[in-house]
Amino acid sequence: MTETLPRGTMRASVMTGVETLRIEDRPVPTPGPREVLVEVAAVGVCGSDVHYYRHGRIGDFVVDEPMILGHELSGRIAAVGEGVDPARVGQRVAVEPQHPCRRCRQCKAGRYNLCPEMKFYATPPVDGAFCRYVTIDDDMAHPVPDSMSDEAAALLEPLSVAITTMRKAHVVPGSSILIAGAGPIGVICAQAARAFGASRIVVTDLVASRREKALQFGATEVLDPTEVDVTGIEPVDAFVDATGVPVAVSSGIKAVGPAGHVVLVGMGADEYPLPVSHIANLEITVTGVFRYTDTWPAAIHLVASGAVDLDGMVTGRYDLDHVADALESDTDPASLKSIVRPE
Numbered sequence: 001m002t003e004t005l006p007r008g009t010m011r012a013s014v015m016t017g018v019e020t021l022r023i024e025d026r027p028v029p030t031p032g033p034r035e036v037l038v039e040v041a042a043v044g045v046c047g048s049d050v051h052y053y054r055h056g057r058i059g060d061f062v063v064d065e066p067m068i069l070g071h072e073l074s075g076r077i078a079a080v081g082e083g084v085d086p087a088r089v090g091q092r093v094a095v096e097p098q099h100p101c102r103r104c105r106q107c108k109a110g111r112y113n114l115c116p117e118m119k120f121y122a123t124p125p126v127d128g129a130f131c132r133y134v135t136i137d138d139d140m141a142h143p144v145p146d147s148m149s150d151e152a153a154a155l156l157e158p159l160s161v162a163i164t165t166m167r168k169a170h171v172v173p174g175s176s177i178l179i180a181g182a183g184p185i186g187v188i189c190a191q192a193a194r195a196f197g198a199s200r201i202v203v204t205d206l207v208a209s210r211r212e213k214a215l216q217f218g219a220t221e222v223l224d225p226t227e228v229d230v231t232g233i234e235p236v237d238a239f240v241d242a243t244g245v246p247v248a249v250s251s252g253i254k255a256v257g258p259a260g261h262v263v264l265v266g267m268g269a270d271e272y273p274l275p276v277s278h279i280a281n282l283e284i285t286v287t288g289v290f291r292y293t294d295t296w297p298a299a300i301h302l303v304a305s306g307a308v309d310l311d312g313m314v315t316g317r318y319d320l321d322h323v324a325d326a327l328e329s330d331t332d333p334a335s336l337k338s339i340v341r342p343e
Helices: 047-055 150-154 156-168 184-195 208-216 246-254 276-281 296-304 320-331
Strands: 009-017 020-027 035-044 072-080 092-095 133-137 141-143 176-180 200-204 221-223 236-241 256-264 285-288 314-318 337-340
Touching (some): 009 320, 047 320, 072 133, 072 150, 092 296, 141 296, 156 256, 184 200
Antiparallel strands (some): 009 020
């Protein structure tokens, strides 16, 4: 391990209960073999962070002991563990916040996102990044160009969700796609769809200001689902749900044409009815998205080339003392992505 390892403690915003945070001094973590220590520069606020904060759980994942939230992050390598090139110290990186076992059947098959032993940032009981330093496997710390801001580098994580979504939706040049929801993931999916070559990108949302945002970030048309029945629009090749709302899922599936693809991204009810006859008769493929595999190189390219604008999505910035405000910022319809800078 390098001798540049910071000593002592660091400040961290710790969730101690539902809608309860406190600042604690935590020991600076030590990187193990094949790990790096990252000094955190920027952390995006994700819907899952908000859900844990407000409800204390997501499905079977329950916060039953103090935990640090935050998993969309970038920073600079401050120290390296055994087996890592010391020349990496000082390198700016975007962090892929997962630690798979690399030995199970899913990992061996290249589906490390489905590893049953996965340790994922800010997923109980694993701490996240609303703090000054974190450790991560060295190959999960992806170098980013100096032209990319710390905030954009942090938001490569939700962009990775969108890239996975486009791959599963089989979006290719000339494709048409319907996206339900113009929140952060819906808007990033619209950008990704455009970058993948989709020629028709329809985005629905109940809020007019969010529909306008979607138009700024890639949508070719927007609809208010309370005024327009999406089942009556020209059929699309793919549908992406970024709401988790049962009626949005059902109607969106009905808008998909023969041999189309449906990708469920939004977190909502555990179970809801589906239009099975439409799915079966048109041979529509329905799948979900659970994180990502091998997406950071593509994400870095899309941002560095200007095909995707992540900086423009940032609508709020907070420090560690105001993480609660960052987590509550989604109540403002004008909010898109909030960033915490743990300086």
